[in-house]
Amino acid sequence: MSTSTAFQTSFWPIEDNSAAETEIEEAEVTHHRLSENVKVYAIYKETGDRKFPHDRLRPVMFIWRNREYRVQDVTYVWREIQGQAEVYHFTVSDGANVFELSYNAKALDWTITGTYSE
């Protein structure tokens, strides 16, 4: 048995041991985590990058809790593997708020997974 310094840390760095500590204040971005099915109208482009088809699907409107939201801007798109499913996350803005819509490419369903505001 011997000691070793070789160790793979988690994705996030951890605090240095010289650091002093005080109370941590609240984050200033308000994030409401959700998981609700949502009706989304989207444009699908038949052509484009097949390996990274992030730009081929674009939500333009969604109906959530009986209210209609028109997407003014798709600010970011990213893909994540969840189990066997590819899930595409779209952060969209209606001009006032930012929402995260997720499309499960296996189940072919849309979910609203979060709202964000300052």
Place this chain on the structure above:
Amino acid sequence: MAVADLGQSAIGNRKSEIARERVVMHVDMDAFFASVEQQTFPFLRGKPIGVCGDPDGRTVIAAASYEAKRRGVKTAMTIPEAKKLCPEIILVGGHPAKYVDTSTRILALYATFTDLVEVFSIDEAFLDVTQTAHLFHGPEVIARSIKAYIKEHFGLTCSIGIAPNKLLAKLSGEMHKPDGLTIVGQPEVAALMETLPVQELCGIGPKTQEKLNRLGIKTCGELGRYPEKQLNGVFGIVGSHLKHLGQGVDENPVRPYFHEPATKSMGHSFTLDRDTRDLAEIQRHLLQLSEQVGRRLRKDNFAGRTVSLVLRYADFSTFIKQHSLKTYIDDGLRIHQVGMKLFGELYQPPRLVRLLGISVSGLVRDLKQTTAFENSRAGSLFESLDSVNDKYGEFSVARVIF
């Protein structure tokens, strides 16, 4: 975008000079995680933000936006330190999967220009375009194409350095950030290195810098002229390497990412939400970490026989202990059992525990058919558990200890 200190005619001259040299490009995404979050959330743009693991937790700043950097906030600072320098900093929880996906797509872009792409980190890469630059009208056109694509598709900026080797490419890329493009040809190298502080070189940390300073060496020019024999006397065989660095000489090739060395260990660590001496809680965290490690091992067909435990107390003192088994394992429960044994040997009650980590090393691949593997009856159970987690996502089913 700035082509640093070079007029158009100078760039033209440089093109012909570079054509006779190796052409290495260093691409560094500017404040990567923070920029991705600012792009995602328009209300964060132009504001000082810090991306961290959990804004309510006890992680550190993983990336700061340029607005926060200008206030002195740096990567790896604790959140209280960052708040002290910049009270209005906005803390944002990071999204690793988003950064990995973005990085993967950007790497695919680099690969359209050359197959010699070396991943230096999640937001930095080297490209050797010596053999392919002429196909794209030269390295500068490649650099501008990369910058334009990244801006158009991700809304992000990057800084690019082009030089005859990796050392100089990284160095030149860092000279003008953000959104810089800097080209350094061999004729400029001596002038560039002459006054450059040694600590600016990749690979020279504070300890080496201190030793060099004690020898009266403060700049790369001084380092490059220093007698090699005397450097070797102080630094051993590294002395010659340091002299080369000082001269701007670096013959390391760009190593394509698909030729990277084999994985040596797999591990996870976790900073607890609050310091604890509750053994049941510690055991639960260790089980979850062990299951994560086991699952990663099985996913890539690895097994290992050395388990290491990291234990950090509330006062930040950190201890690491490892145990080597006679057989290879990939079972989270078995990893956990060894981890708990190590914990029992390391833990000094009633000290409060702050961080736990567990890793498995001594890895071998595809060993399941040999007798050295702990091929327990649980094998089919793992396959079933893994298939459920594959289908429905991580920890859809998991073991618990009562």
